[in-house]
Amino acid sequence: MKFAIIGASFAKAAYLPALRHVPGAEVVALASNRLASARAAADEFGIADAYADWREMLARHRPDAVLIATPTNTHAEMTLAALDHGAHVLCEKPTAMDAGEAEAMLDKAEALGRLHMIDHELRFNPNRMRIAEMIASGDLGEIRHVNISNIGASWADPASRPIGDWWSLIDQGGGRLGANGSHQVDMLRWWLGPVVSVIGEAITMVPDRIDKRTGQRWTATADDVSYLTLRMQSGARAQVFMSGVAAHNIGNVTQVFGSKGTVLLSNEDERLYFAKAGQEFSDITVEDPNSSLPGLNKGVWNSSVVSALREFAVAISQGRSLKQGANFFDGLANQLVLDAVRESTATRAWVDLPTERCKR
Structure with missing residues (x-):
């Protein structure tokens, strides 16, 4: 199966090491905005062709699948072009700049009969899969509320981000809401079902930035702090708080509270704990067999990408839809939530979701 990749940075960190563990996968070409970056990644992983222009790459090759890991404002254009060139598409999150773009991606993929996937790789993490199973089986009882926090210091220093950093620019789709909020x-x-209403805020706490290399001052426009409350169709409430500008790294903590029990998960040590009502917590961690594969970078994200790409490749080879993972339907539903947070930021009010757009 022939793969082409757009975006060298994440490809080098995650896709290319993972694809070495996907049977039958061959990466035939890689494109990046900077030819030097594309060539360096291609040389390291034995890829023959590297391009500075992704359009030229698609014109010269006929890959079975295209993997897209680029700034958010390029996702829709690249996805639509790859689909038109006959490829199945895996696109990075967040899906697109807004729900209109996400819907166009979904409509074209469905019309052309192409497999479509959003790289929410945590759906393949064994501990989070265990939580999904416990919720579905009723081990936790009725889920009443979920609390997720993701607190870090990587953007706290005004000189921590270089000038032009797309993650810090709203017009390129940057910000914590898209970067981490889309995963949450x-x-x-995945765990609880549809979201029916949202309130939240995506704000820039440290807009005044300085480029560490040149000393040039610049302004960040994307959110470095985001928080949201979700009202689920099930009746459960979920709260998510994310910050990149704290003084300390606290990491990602997930707490799920049901009528019969509670589960706790921290990515600091990736240990999963469960307690039935009235009992003590016990460790029920599920180890990830992918974490010991050679050549992978450390962390749950990188090991989970292996399973995501395996499912993507097998589904293509078998001519079936995904059995596991997020597709463009999920991407559209996710984008509607992110759009609602931005609307809520402006209106300071709850926003009801048009869930009928995802029921197709």
Whole structure:
């Protein structure tokens, strides 16, 4: 199966090491905005062709699948072009700049009969899969509320981000809401079902930035703090708080509270704890067999990408839809939530979701 990749940075960190563990996968070409970056990644992983222009790459090759890991404002254009060139598409999160773009991606993929996937790789993490199973089986009883916090210091120093950093620019789709919030929303939808209403805020706490290399001052426009409350169709409430500008790294903590029990998960040590009502917590951690694969970078994200790409490749080879993972339907539903948070930021009010757009 022939793969082409757009975006060298994440490809080098995650896709290319993972694809070495996907039977039959061959990466035939890689494109990046900077040819030097594309060539360096291609040389390291034995890829023959590298391009500075992704359009030229698609014109010269006929890959079975295209993996897209680029700034958010490029996702829709690249996805639509790859689909038109006959490829199945895995696109990074957040899906797109807004729900209109996400819907166009979904409509074209469905019309052309292409497999479509959003890289919410945590759906393949064994501990989060265990939580999904416990919720579905009723081990936790009725889920009443979920609390997720993701607190870090990586953006706290005004000189921590270089000038032009797309993650810090709203017009390129940057910000914590898209970078991390999209993962949290996908996980909550996976575990609990549809979101019906949202209130929240996506704000820039440290807009005044300085480029560490040049000393040039510049302004960040994307959110470095985001928080949201979700009202789920099930009646459960979920709260998510994310910050990149804290003085300390606290990490990602997930707490699920049901009528019969509670589960706790921290990515600091990736240990999963469960307690039935009235009892003490016990460790029920599920180890990830992918974590010991050679050549992978450390962390649950990188090991989970292996399973995501395996499912993507097998589904293509078998001519079936995904059995596991997030597709463009999920991407659209996720984007509606992110859009609602931005609307709520402006209106300071609850926003009801048009869930009928995802029921197709």
